[in-house]
Amino acid sequence: MEYSCIGLNDLPDEILMIIFKKLNNFDILYSFQGVNQRLNKIIQDPIFISHLTFVKWLSHNFIDLFCCDMIRNRFCLQILPLIRRKIQWLDLESSSMKYVLNAVDYPNLHTLGLYNINEESARCLCTDKKLSSDIFEDQIRRLFITIDNNNITKLTIINILNYMLTVFTNLICLTLYESSYRNRVLLCFDDLPPTTFRSSTLLKLNIRVQWFKDCLYILDGRFSQLHTLNVDMGDLPNLKYFSLSSEHLTYDYNKTILPLLNRMSNLEELGLYLTVYVNETFIDGNHLKKNIINRMSRLNQFRFSINSIMCINNPIYFPTTEDIQETFIHFPNGIISYVDYLSEFRLCLCHIYSYPSLMPYYSDITNNFPGGLFEYVRAVSLCDDAPFEHEFFIQIQKSFPFLERLSVINHKSQNRKQSYEFNNDNQNLSPIKYLFLNVINLFSAHDDYVEQFLLNTRTSLPNNVSLYINYKSLERVTHNFTRDATRINSTKISYLNLRAQNEYFNVSLKEYFPHAKIFSSIMPWIPEQ
Structure with missing residues (x-):
């Protein structure tokens, strides 16, 4: 039997894809980019280049795969410019970080892994004009960092983290590990964190803290949108x-x-x-x-x-x-x-x-609410599949005299609506007075509850109220913004957030709510009542 010699080019694309998936994408790009057009097309598939890793775990640390200037220059000058639009995630060692990030623009880059970061390399992110540009700040949404263990101090860690929050202003996820990758970075505040140590976009934070007070600093409002906090912390016997x-x-x-x-x-x-x-x-x-x-x-x-x-x-x-x-x-x-x-x-x-x-809040109150006095409650949500009658709202006002925020979820019409109107005509029913109410959410409420709060014969609102409501519901209750009975309370609305099917509103809307800043969100399908 004769032996045949099969070259790489003789293999079908499917076999090459299987082989390349077993290899490091760094080695694939360095070895095969530019060999021929067929290989270029295969190795530039997003499966190989959307996430590029230029570091390698070795023993107890991450090392830079750019072991010499020649390799780094080949990537920065010849390879990255060809694939830059397909790159979404980069893992970089701190010594090569500025070279790779400055090599080209990465319009679709959203995640960064920065390894062996020290205070000097973190400061570089702030001082480099390109790296700290608005485009770069806005793009990066996820940041993974390992901090160099050498000569690390509590202040060094805080400074590094502060630099990162200053540069990457649009982060939603931040994770910090020691460079040994065994533990998350230990965060400890001897004093209050700096005022710049904050983020209005961060949703997830993975850290380790030394004391419980450090955890409280994280949760004091400086990360206002945070919904996931993973904290490593020991027992708290004190x-x-x-x-x-x-x-x-x-x-x-x-x-x-x-x-x-x-x-x-x-x-x-x-x-x-x-x-x-x-x-x-x-x-x-x-x-x-x-x-x-x-x-x-x-x-x-x-x-x-x-x-x-x-x-x-x-x-x-x-x-x-x-x-x-x-x-x-x-x-x-x-x-x-x-x-x-x-x-x-x-x-x-x-x-x-x-x-x-x-x-401070009472959620999901139904018609079975037993009553009582709750002087500390500022936010209340009402929810039921049976109607809320006028007497129920009287009880709510009495039980929560300092109520500031109210949400109503109820799709059932009131049963005794006609009797309210009769009593109002005979002036036997006093309106409910909410002295401190400043937010009303009626997005998921029947028209009757919109009337409940806009009719001045039923409800007396304070000034400067924010109202969240479906546009069609508002249009029906106000009779296309002509109804006199709902006009008084409408003048007390200072912020109006409308949920609508389109952006075409009645021309009388602004005149009917003369003091309101009006915002809208378009939802093509809103269930009719």
């Missing part, structure tokens, strides 16, 4: 007082909040004000006792307001209000609990809270 509140729905209560609380074994005072999504069981008295109270032997004060939300996927058994109340039989007096079933929304809600309450 922590005596802790309070956690969030008006947004929490999905990872068991994975994040409970493990954090279990580190606080010597806690004396605890406050929890949360809305939690659960899969199988509500958070009730048994849960609090087993998973929190019994693990904190020194706890002498526990204030809480926890709203559990569960999807109704199957017609299985759900506990009643009496069942939940039974779990608090050994708790001190003053625990309120009740259960709501919203079949239209396929949701089941369980509210538990200590009373009198210090919670």
